[in-house]
Amino acid sequence: MTLFSRKTFAHGIHPPGLKDDTKGLPIRQFPFAPVLVVPLSQHIGKPAVPVVREGQEVIRGQCIAQPDGFLSVAMHAPASGVVRRIGLTPSITGRMTSGIFIDPFPASTQEVPEGTPCDAATANPEEIVAAIQQAGVVGLGGAGFPTHAKLKMPEGKSVDTLLVNGAECEPYLTTDHRVMLEHSDDVFAGIPYLMRATGATRTIIGVEANKLDAAAVLNAAIPDGAPITVETLPVKYPQGAEKMLIKALLGREVPSGGFPLDVHAICTNVTTTAEIGRLLPRGLGIQERVVTIGGPGIKNKGNYRVPIGTPLRFVLEWAGMEENLTRVFLGGPMMGQAVSSLDIPITKGSSGVIGFTSCESSPLNDSKHYPCIRCGYCVDACPIFLNPSQLGLLAENGEYLRMSEDFHLMDCFECGCCTFVCPSHIQLVQHFRIAKAALRKAKVEAKAKDDAKDEPKPKDEPKAEAKAKMLA
Amino acid sequence: MNSDPLWAIFLNACLINNFVLAYFLGICPFLGVSGKLATATRMGGAVTFVMVVSSMSAFGINSLLLMIDAPYLKLISFIAVIASTVQLVEMFIKKMSPALFRALGIFLPLITTNCAILGLALFQTNKGYGLLQSFVYALGAGAGFTLALVLMAGLREKLELAKTPDIVKGTVITLVLAGLLSVCFMGFAGLSN
Amino acid sequence: MCPVLAVTNTAKNALAMGLATAFVLIMSNLVVSSLRRYVPKQVRIVTFILVIATFVTIVDYLIQAISLELHKALGAFISLIVVNCLILGRAEAFASKNGIYRSLLDGLGMGVGFIMALLCLGVVREILGSGSLFGLQLFGEGYQEWIIMLLPPGGFFTLAGWLLLFNWLAKRRERRANSTGKESIS
Amino acid sequence: MLVLTAVGSIGGLTLILGTALVLANSRLHVEEDPRIDAVEDMLPATNCGGCGYPGCRPFAEALVTGAVLPGKCTVSPETEQIRIASYLGVDVGAEEKQVARLACAGGANVSRDHAHYEGLESCGGSALVGGGGKGCFWGCLGLGDCEVACDFDAIEMSRHGLPMVDEDRCTACGDCVTACPKDLFSLHPQSHRLWVACRSQEEGDEILNDCHVACTACGRCAMDAPGQIEMRNNLPVIDYSEGTLTAKPAQRCPTGSIVWLDPKEGAVRGQSARKIIRRDALSDAPT
Amino acid sequence: MYRAVVGIGLACGIAIVMVYELTGPIIRQNKIEMREKAITKVLPGATTSAAFRLNQSGGFDPVPSDNEGDDLVFAGYDDNHELVGLAIAARGMGYQDVIRLLYGYSFEKQAILGISVLESRETPGLGDRIETDPDFLRNFGNLDVSLTPDGAELANLIEFVKPGEKNDPWQIDGISGATVTSKATANMLSESSARWIPTVHPKKEVFQYREGVE
Amino acid sequence: MKRLAKILDIRSSPHVASGQSVDVIMFNVVLALLPVTAFAVYTFGLAAILTLATAVASCVGTEYALCRFTGRETSIGDWSSTVTGILYGLTLPPSLALWMVAVGGIIAVSLGKFLFGGLGYNPFNPALVGRTVLQATFPVAMTNWPATPVDRFTSVPSSTLAWPFTEPAYDAVSTATPLASWKFEQEMTDTGDLLLGTVSGSVGETCTLLILLGGLYLVARRMMNWRIPVAILLTVALFSGLLNLSNPKHYADPLFMWLSGGLMLGSVFMATDMVGCPMTHPGCVLYGILIGVLVVVIRVWGGMPEGVMYAILLGNAASPLIDNWIQPRVYGTTGNQS
Numbered sequence A: 001m002t003l004f005s006r007k008t009f010a011h012g013i014h015p016p017g018l019k020d021d022t023k024g025l026p027i028r029q030f031p032f033a034p035v036l037v038v039p040l041s042q043h044i045g046k047p048a049v050p051v052v053r054e055g056q057e058v059i060r061g062q063c064i065a066q067p068d069g070f071l072s073v074a075m076h077a078p079a080s081g082v083v084r085r086i087g088l089t090p091s092i093t094g095r096m097t098s099g100i101f102i103d104p105f106p107a108s109t110q111e112v113p114e115g116t117p118c119d120a121a122t123a124n125p126e127e128i129v130a131a132i133q134q135a136g137v138v139g140l141g142g143a144g145f146p147t148h149a150k151l152k153m154p155e156g157k158s159v160d161t162l163l164v165n166g167a168e169c170e171p172y173l174t175t176d177h178r179v180m181l182e183h184s185d186d187v188f189a190g191i192p193y194l195m196r197a198t199g200a201t202r203t204i205i206g207v208e209a210n211k212l213d214a215a216a217v218l219n220a221a222i223p224d225g226a227p228i229t230v231e232t233l234p235v236k237y238p239q240g241a242e243k244m245l246i247k248a249l250l251g252r253e254v255p256s257g258g259f260p261l262d263v264h265a266i267c268t269n270v271t272t273t274a275e276i277g278r279l280l281p282r283g284l285g286i287q288e289r290v291v292t293i294g295g296p297g298i299k300n301k302g303n304y305r306v307p308i309g310t311p312l313r314f315v316l317e318w319a320g321m322e323e324n325l326t327r328v329f330l331g332g333p334m335m336g337q338a339v340s341s342l343d344i345p346i347t348k349g350s351s352g353v354i355g356f357t358s359c360e361s362s363p364l365n366d367s368k369h370y371p372c373i374r375c376g377y378c379v380d381a382c383p384i385f386l387n388p389s390q391l392g393l394l395a396e397n398g399e400y401l402r403m404s405e406d407f408h409l410m411d412c413f414e415c416g417c418c419t420f421v422c423p424s425h426i427q428l429v430q431h432f433r434i435a436k437a438a439l440r441k442a443k444v445e446a447k448a449k450d451d452a453k454d455e456p457k458p459k460d461e462p463k464a465e466a467k468a469k470m471l472a
Numbered sequence B: 001m002n003s004d005p006l007w008a009i010f011l012n013a014c015l016i017n018n019f020v021l022a023y024f025l026g027i028c029p030f031l032g033v034s035g036k037l038a039t040a041t042r043m044g045g046a047v048t049f050v051m052v053v054s055s056m057s058a059f060g061i062n063s064l065l066l067m068i069d070a071p072y073l074k075l076i077s078f079i080a081v082i083a084s085t086v087q088l089v090e091m092f093i094k095k096m097s098p099a100l101f102r103a104l105g106i107f108l109p110l111i112t113t114n115c116a117i118l119g120l121a122l123f124q125t126n127k128g129y130g131l132l133q134s135f136v137y138a139l140g141a142g143a144g145f146t147l148a149l150v151l152m153a154g155l156r157e158k159l160e161l162a163k164t165p166d167i168v169k170g171t172v173i174t175l176v177l178a179g180l181l182s183v184c185f186m187g188f189a190g191l192s193n
Numbered sequence C: 001m002c003p004v005l006a007v008t009n010t011a012k013n014a015l016a017m018g019l020a021t022a023f024v025l026i027m028s029n030l031v032v033s034s035l036r037r038y039v040p041k042q043v044r045i046v047t048f049i050l051v052i053a054t055f056v057t058i059v060d061y062l063i064q065a066i067s068l069e070l071h072k073a074l075g076a077f078i079s080l081i082v083v084n085c086l087i088l089g090r091a092e093a094f095a096s097k098n099g100i101y102r103s104l105l106d107g108l109g110m111g112v113g114f115i116m117a118l119l120c121l122g123v124v125r126e127i128l129g130s131g132s133l134f135g136l137q138l139f140g141e142g143y144q145e146w147i148i149m150l151l152p153p154g155g156f157f158t159l160a161g162w163l164l165l166f167n168w169l170a171k172r173r174e175r176r177a178n179s180t181g182k183e184s185i186s
Numbered sequence D: 001m002l003v004l005t006a007v008g009s010i011g012g013l014t015l016i017l018g019t020a021l022v023l024a025n026s027r028l029h030v031e032e033d034p035r036i037d038a039v040e041d042m043l044p045a046t047n048c049g050g051c052g053y054p055g056c057r058p059f060a061e062a063l064v065t066g067a068v069l070p071g072k073c074t075v076s077p078e079t080e081q082i083r084i085a086s087y088l089g090v091d092v093g094a095e096e097k098q099v100a101r102l103a104c105a106g107g108a109n110v111s112r113d114h115a116h117y118e119g120l121e122s123c124g125g126s127a128l129v130g131g132g133g134k135g136c137f138w139g140c141l142g143l144g145d146c147e148v149a150c151d152f153d154a155i156e157m158s159r160h161g162l163p164m165v166d167e168d169r170c171t172a173c174g175d176c177v178t179a180c181p182k183d184l185f186s187l188h189p190q191s192h193r194l195w196v197a198c199r200s201q202e203e204g205d206e207i208l209n210d211c212h213v214a215c216t217a218c219g220r221c222a223m224d225a226p227g228q229i230e231m232r233n234n235l236p237v238i239d240y241s242e243g244t245l246t247a248k249p250a251q252r253c254p255t256g257s258i259v260w261l262d263p264k265e266g267a268v269r270g271q272s273a274r275k276i277i278r279r280d281a282l283s284d285a286p287t
Numbered sequence E: 001m002y003r004a005v006v007g008i009g010l011a012c013g014i015a016i017v018m019v020y021e022l023t024g025p026i027i028r029q030n031k032i033e034m035r036e037k038a039i040t041k042v043l044p045g046a047t048t049s050a051a052f053r054l055n056q057s058g059g060f061d062p063v064p065s066d067n068e069g070d071d072l073v074f075a076g077y078d079d080n081h082e083l084v085g086l087a088i089a090a091r092g093m094g095y096q097d098v099i100r101l102l103y104g105y106s107f108e109k110q111a112i113l114g115i116s117v118l119e120s121r122e123t124p125g126l127g128d129r130i131e132t133d134p135d136f137l138r139n140f141g142n143l144d145v146s147l148t149p150d151g152a153e154l155a156n157l158i159e160f161v162k163p164g165e166k167n168d169p170w171q172i173d174g175i176s177g178a179t180v181t182s183k184a185t186a187n188m189l190s191e192s193s194a195r196w197i198p199t200v201h202p203k204k205e206v207f208q209y210r211e212g213v214e
Numbered sequence F: 001m002k003r004l005a006k007i008l009d010i011r012s013s014p015h016v017a018s019g020q021s022v023d024v025i026m027f028n029v030v031l032a033l034l035p036v037t038a039f040a041v042y043t044f045g046l047a048a049i050l051t052l053a054t055a056v057a058s059c060v061g062t063e064y065a066l067c068r069f070t071g072r073e074t075s076i077g078d079w080s081s082t083v084t085g086i087l088y089g090l091t092l093p094p095s096l097a098l099w100m101v102a103v104g105g106i107i108a109v110s111l112g113k114f115l116f117g118g119l120g121y122n123p124f125n126p127a128l129v130g131r132t133v134l135q136a137t138f139p140v141a142m143t144n145w146p147a148t149p150v151d152r153f154t155s156v157p158s159s160t161l162a163w164p165f166t167e168p169a170y171d172a173v174s175t176a177t178p179l180a181s182w183k184f185e186q187e188m189t190d191t192g193d194l195l196l197g198t199v200s201g202s203v204g205e206t207c208t209l210l211i212l213l214g215g216l217y218l219v220a221r222r223m224m225n226w227r228i229p230v231a232i233l234l235t236v237a238l239f240s241g242l243l244n245l246s247n248p249k250h251y252a253d254p255l256f257m258w259l260s261g262g263l264m265l266g267s268v269f270m271a272t273d274m275v276g277c278p279m280t281h282p283g284c285v286l287y288g289i290l291i292g293v294l295v296v297v298i299r300v301w302g303g304m305p306e307g308v309m310y311a312i313l314l315g316n317a318a319s320p321l322i323d324n325w326i327q328p329r330v331y332g333t334t335g336n337q338s
Helices: A125-134 A147-151 A175-182 A184-198 A209-221 A242-250 A270-282 A312-319 A377-381 A388-396 A400-407 A417-421 A428-452 A460-470 B006-016 B019-023 B027-033 B037-067 B071-096 B098-104 B107-112 B115-126 B131-160 B171-188 C011-035 C041-066 C068-077 C079-083 C085-095 C100-130 C152-181 D002-027 D034-042 D056-065 D078-088 D123-127 D145-149 D175-179 D205-209 D220-224 D248-252 D271-276 E002-042 E134-141 E179-207 F022-044 F046-070 F080-090 F098-110 F126-137 F178-185 F191-196 F208-220 F227-246 F254-259 F263-270 F281-301 F308-325
Strands: A027-029 A036-039 A063-066 A081-090 A096-104 A161-166 A202-208 A228-233 A265-269 A288-294 A302-307 A325-330 A352-357 D098-102 D115-117 D155-157 D163-165 D185-189 D194-196 D229-232 D235-238 D258-262 D266-268 E048-054 E060-063 E072-077 E083-093 E098-106 E111-119 E159-161 E171-173 F008-010
Touching: A027 A175, A036 A081, A063 A096, A125 A147, A125 A184, A125 A270, A147 A184, A147 A265, A161 A175, A161 A184, A161 A209, A161 A242, A161 A270, A175 A184, A175 A209, A175 A270, A175 A288, A184 A202, A184 A209, A184 A265, A184 A270, A202 A209, A202 A242, A209 A228, A228 A242, A242 A265, A265 A270, A270 A288, A288 A312, A302 A312, A312 A325, A312 A352, A325 F008, A377 A388, A377 A417, A388 A400, A388 A417, A388 A428, A400 A428, A417 A428, A428 D123, A428 D175, B006 B131, B006 B171, B019 B115, B019 B131, B019 B171, B019 C152, B027 B037, B027 B131, B027 B171, B037 B071, B037 B115, B037 B131, B071 B098, B071 B115, B071 C041, B071 C079, B071 D002, B071 E002, B115 B131, B115 C068, B115 C079, B131 B171, B131 F308, B171 C152, B171 F126, B171 F281, B171 F308, C011 C041, C011 C068, C011 C079, C011 C085, C011 C100, C041 C068, C041 C079, C041 C085, C041 D002, C041 E002, C068 C079, C068 E002, C079 C085, C085 C100, C100 C152, D002 E002, D034 D056, D034 D078, D056 D078, D098 D163, D123 D145, D145 D155, D145 D175, D175 D185, D194 D235, D220 D229, D220 D248, D248 D258, E002 E048, E002 E072, E002 E083, E002 E098, E002 E111, E048 E179, E060 E179, E072 E179, E083 E179, E098 E179, E111 E134, E111 E179, E134 E171, E159 E179, E171 E179, E179 F178, F022 F046, F022 F080, F022 F208, F022 F263, F046 F080, F046 F098, F080 F098, F080 F126, F080 F263, F098 F126, F126 F263, F126 F308, F191 F208, F191 F254, F208 F263, F227 F254, F227 F263, F227 F281, F254 F263, F254 F281, F263 F281, F263 F308, F281 F308
Parallel strands: A027 A302, A161 A202, A161 A265, A202 A228, A288 A352, D115 F008, E159 E171
Antiparallel strands: A036 A096, A081 A096, A288 A302, A325 A352, D098 D185, D155 D163, D194 D258, D229 D235, D258 D266, E048 E060, E048 E072, E072 E083, E083 E098, E098 E111
């Protein structure tokens, strides 16, 4: 382990860490809510298909929904209980999605029966990929991308390095930190599955320097002879982003619009890795996840193992909230999404529940909004080397098409660095989200129109683009 | 005969007495085509090219007129020659590069009635420049025109996204910018000393 | 508009330039409209330019004959009347399609308008720039001239100022018209 | 002598130049259909895209090639379309006037918010933040993206934050349809009078806590007009092609989520629904 | 088509020639008057003038006075047909563009008697003070351009000095605030006088008044 | 379904911010300018106080009036017009008539800033717009440098209090700025004097050391891009150094170039105006080089002794082009954008 590695990426920002409240608190089990809601779409891709009926009794860990297609994963019952109904539930995206409502049996021991194990040493890559899909594993860092889909090697692609992402650069969040400290064995149990599935020959675990204890624990726990190294990285946001981590650890740049595979790397979150290491040898599926519950608006801060589907209202009531709690978001404060309804359940992607009170005057909230003064702070902050200032001006004028064509809007992954540093308090990220949504919509409309037309007309695509331009 | 050194002629035409910013020549295309940088660059190139061509033909015509001692025909023959030269160039571009033609659009015929072109021919004969001097003068004037046009286009592209008051948008702001650029160019005064 | 801006630094020059332009405008309108039947479409522009250039040459010599001083002040810009978009524009858009009488009226109207426009510029620039109007001192001895008004930037700024004023007036008129004519939709 | 030089040189000059131009004209001429310009002149030049082409010029090109009929232009008045049609010698191909309609009636006077949205004043923006905070996840966010998108000033936001479409001005260009992040707008022929002004797919009365005019999927309308209205995804779907529709289903609707759009009186609701509509906005506190 | 173009071209040609013929004499007269005015200004006392052109051999030929060009000198005569002096043109780069001016040379005083600006685009109110500033114009009341004893060159070249520091008769006091233009004026005078004075001075006789010359 | 008990606030991420703010930045620029201002007052006395006060008052007043007139929310609170006012005042000759100062201030804010849409959209530095337009308007007054009287704290030059629109009367004793005396008389000024500011010149451009101090403060607080002044100064040094080597008599040495005139004030406080300079670091360096070259060219070969303000304005004019050509290389792509 090199203690003070200077490996990092260019640009980025240094937000305050704010992890001290929870980083020393061990993971605790969270109680079961009176009703658990398992949304069928907790991942990117098609929703899973329920395989239970209303009124059916389920056992904890039982598969209750099967994947629909390759970009979809299975769902498992978070508790033993009875399926009350299958209906609409609000989700963090602001749309209603279908979910399975389960009333847990209050008296149940909530034990999980083991299933068919999958052995890392003997299984072939296809089996591992299938097992991971069946276990319902998605990226637990927050993105929600089905992990097995990453591991499936397309024709002609190869991977030499597996990167395990322990950067956890978001303020407040300490789940990865605790997992690395408490479940290093799971991490090292998970790594062989991933290496075997992808054919990677070495593994690097990247840990930010504010988690030196975790790095030390991992380093000490590396199995003898395993091609695994632990690297500490300078503390910088957004080091935990896939592209940034690859740049920091390998010095390679993922091509614009491409994937880590294009530079022979694959990147998984450390908690995801630990989860694979915990589930696969026992043939289980995900029924709970570690969540940091913190922020100034929360009374009993801590790291909890929360059953999937626990409604936020229950989480907050149980953890206790301050009187003047006004904002709650899932994930960290940089990229986490604001919660509009407390009926939203905890999903596989929820790495944190952060509550702010009305006293936490985020400068974005209260101060004046100024026009862009072209100070260039955002240009210096953007880890993707975009020009957020220009993009912001274009967005205000509704020039969405130019944003994507001339200024690489689609490379933006909404890390929030630009908005964080902006002295004019311009909601750059939100502008970009609107622009992307409008462009996506225009594209879909164009495609729909294309399909609907009997004779394909070349004029249709420009038309949709013109539309996108007109949206302001 | 004029004995100004070539570099002084170039600097003079390009910076000190910039056609657009000091002589108000070629304002129409300056206001019209300076909206987009890409177009402005091409327009600048086109004007420079036409300037050189018409400067050369004006020099020829002028020598001819001096030979037959008919200075009173200067203006009418200049305009005729320049107009037809430009029209030929226009047809040529339309034939050779429809894309370029489309980009410059209606402004190609505008070059015909672009005072900068005729002004160049007139000034050059008034100053009594020789062939080489005329050539350099045309190059300088074209470069100056392009420079002003490109600077303007850059500024206007930037301002397009600005919250400029409605009544100022368009011609007014362009004129103000031209005035400010003109003030800036005053810094070059006296350069050729 | 282009070439005439340069000589509007005094009201006198502006007036002279305006008159010269108006003269060319009216005469060329006349000639063009009377010739319109005989000129084939392909060579229309060429002949128009020839006609205009002729009148400009004539004006040039006339001014030289009237006052060499004035000719010196206006310089090569008289010749540049040829390429004034207005003249060719009117010839092409109006005179070539209308009768002599109407073309004459059109030329007169446009010419007067043009003179007014140039005067607007010239008056402002001379008053501020030299403290005089048509060469007449307006203020006392101690007046501090605003030199910039006599220089090219002053021309740009003055024109911008007038346009701004007109825009503002138009906007105000529009707003007034709107505020009465708007009905609510239920 | 002077006259001779002048005449000779000018004559010679014009002769040479004229020849050059004539030659060039024949050699370098680029063929372009003059009718395109003529037709473009007759089009409204709004470049709205309502015809399905990126602008008026491409539409003009398509008109000239006969790929499309003048009636496709939703903006230009009928007289202009007839002019174009007679110029090109084709049919007008007029279509019935379409207008944009909003499938939501939940203004601030009848609906509540779950959460208070802060940020850019744009529906598109707020929709991306937890759905915008409106109690009904399907409902109109009321920040007026459609109003901005409309090039014809046909949309104005009402006092209670709902867009109102001026059917006379609406050209059915479809910009509002694209602009609405909740996809509440759609284009319909003006003659379609019966209209479902709700998109909520929730079943039962619980939705009424969030919006008093939401559809509760009670199905009464479907019973009133069998064959013409059927319930799909907890929402009535009207089949306009099946016979003549009457205002009856709208009168029976208990929440007023089905309305009858009368050309004179505007949206007509049933007796029970009329009581719901309040003059002023609801307070944020839940009942 | 040809007929129309050529016809109109011919008509235009004729019109122009006619106007040229009509206005030509007046214009010529105007030009002469204007120059006379300038010559009177630079040669106090002169009322009439005659033009001479430098020929190949270094001599001067009388030419009609409506001729133009930089290689001309003008002799000025008073009411008694006495030669007052020569008016010589000078040109040089000013602050903004070329400045052309005329200066008067007196054979008796071997000095420059006055200048008149023919053409300048200098900054109004600043650079154009070379025409109006009385302090500056006073320099040319009697600016020494005397020749060396052998007559081959100027004894002292004209020099430019800071405002208020004129000590010698061949020095020109600058205008404060318009240093560049006044310096340019001094330079072009210096250059022109160094070239012309040695040439014209010995040929005083050539320029004496003759009948028949305007 | 149970309904929410309380209304939450929702907003787009990120939910935290750095706390940097435009008004704070502008206020710090004012702070950084304080030493220079204080020194100006010390050197030129009452005249400097009046000039600076009028400059600031006219700029802020114009901003306020225009905002009122157009019905915009007033933008005085962002301190930017104050910065403009101080910078503009610092570039004026101490004896300038106060009515001219006011005219320039009005021009600076209205023509230089407000017409373009206010803060953030002005392509040129407003203070320099005011200064340059004033230079073109009243060239004589703007190049008049009277010797500072001993009783500078009790009396003002006679020209200062001229009635509006009248030509000011100038005191007889005038001095030349170091640059002018070098340009027109080839006289060098002592380096020590230049450093300490005991020379004639504009109100705030004389003391180089204090300007640098202010600049260092801003750099330390990361409110200024140090690359711009460094690029300008290095270019000037290199270019004039080469000239100086080729002909020491004819061309001044780099140190003199650095310390004389408005180069320090301009490169530290005006060229670095965020609104008018390019956004990327390479762009800023290019911009600095361009300004540096123009400064030397205008100073050495141009008609005027000083060219910094023209150079910076031309740099401003060129910065959209620079921004257009030099875009950051986007992660994962090989070439430039667009």
